[in-house]
Amino acid sequence: MKSHVIVFPGSNCDRDVAVALENAMGHPPGMVWHGDTEVPETDLIVLPGGFSYGDYLRCGAIAAQSPIMRDVVKKANAGTPVLGICNGFQMLTETGLLPGVLMQNASLRYICKDVHLKVERTDTCFTHKYSTADILRIPIAHHEGNYYAGDDVLDRLEGENRVAFRYCSADGADGKNLPFEGANPNGAARDIAGIYNEAGTVLGMMPHPERLADPELGGTDGTAMFDALAEALQ
Amino acid sequence: MKARIKVTLKNGVLDPQGKAIENALSALGFDGVDDVRQGKYLELDIAETDEACARTRVEEMCEKLLANTVIENYDIELEAS
Numbered sequence: 487m488k489s490h491v492i493v494f495p496g497s498n499c500d501r502d503v504a505v506a507l508e509n510a511m512g513h514p515p516g517m518v519w520h521g522d523t524e525v526p527e528t529d530l531i532v533l534p535g536g537f538s539y540g541d542y543l544r545c546g547a548i549a550a551q552s553p554i555m556r557d558v559v560k561k562a563n564a565g566t567p568v569l570g571i572c573n574g575f576q577m578l579t580e581t582g583l584l585p586g587v588l589m590q591n592a593s594l595r596y597i598c599k600d601v602h603l604k605v606e607r608t609d610t611c612f613t614h615k616y617s618t619a620d621i622l623r624i625p626i627a628h629h630e631g632n633y634y635a636g637d638d639v640l641d642r643l644e645g646e647n648r649v650a651f652r653y654c655s656a657d658g659a660d661g662k663n664l665p666f667e668g669a670n671p672n673g674a675a676r677d678i679a680g681i682y683n684e685a686g687t688v689l690g691m692m693p694h695p696e697r698l699a700d701p702e703l704g705g706t707d708g709t710a711m712f713d714a715l716a717e718a719l720q
Numbered sequence: 721m722k723a724r725i726k727v728t729l730k731n732g733v734l735d736p737q738g739k740a741i742e743n744a745l746s747a748l749g750f751d752g753v754d755d756v757r758q759g760k761y762l763e764l765d766i767a768e769t770d771e772a773c774a775r776t777r778v779e780e781m782c783e784k785l786l787a788n789t790v791i792e793n794y795d796i797e798l799e800a801s
Binding site: 543544547551579580585586587589590591592593594634635636673 | 733734736737740784785786788790791
């Protein structure tokens with residue numbers, strides 16, 4: 487399996503995700519600079535977390551217009567799996583590969599903490615090593631993670647089974663849609679923490695699986711995602 | 721030509737920043753202030769001199785980059801310079 491991580495000015499999780507990919511695949515991913523115009527032949531593209539272009543204008547908005555993204559969009563539309571984590575998820579919505587938008591957290595605060603997630607689907611290359619009974623503990627670290635889309639879009643996402651992860655409490659209870667009162671940290675509509683494109687090949691998620699993918703980091707709930715990708719995309 | 725662009729949140733989209741500003745105004749004793757909505761303001765100098773062409777061009781900029789039309793509206797004012 488060949489994978490590539492796109493590096494933007496201001497990315498800060500590119501090397502973390504490279505380590506997680508290397509642990510799963512047995513060899514390191516290629517690192518591709520945002521100013522390049524083509525991603526080499528690949529089985530997976532990762533858009534890492536960080537603060538690309540200083541979050542100017544809107545998070546991910548400038549990155550979405552960078553030269554490499556034209557090829558990322560082209561490859562994604564042709565079926566190459568793309569994983570966008572945090573700032574990467576924001577880029578995916580800004581390019582239109584995923585619907586909706588990540589707004590400022592309802593608390594107006596930057597939130598950095600572990601949250602719990604329900605796995606909504608286990609039939610994709612990203613999640614086939616999880617079970618829908620699993621409650622994952624994965625960290626978030628964002629100021630703009632409040633997923634928003636119109637009700638028609640949300641209904642379509644749910645109808646097409648495209649919600650990937652939802653915030654929940656440690657025992658799996660609903661996030662209640664509201665920050666402060668429930669397990670939903672940022673006010674995201676319907677507790678959505680991650681979504682897929684129609685084909686289930688593009689995943690955008692606010693939580694950082696690469697940050698809990700090694701026992702030395704304090705947990706391994708993220709490991710199964712990288713193992714799943716390594717197995718599915720051999 | 722000078723273009724002045726206002727980018728504002730659509731009606732119905734929650735604006736927690738606006739809410740925080742409203743609360744701060746109220747704390748300062750400015751009563752009777754409701755429904756504060758905040759947004760962005762951009763100014764550009766564009767070489768185009770024909771107003772209709774300039775408008776089309778700035779609209780395209782707004783659609784492609786300056787606004788996220790999922791949650792934002794934009795309003796363009798043009799002035800010959």
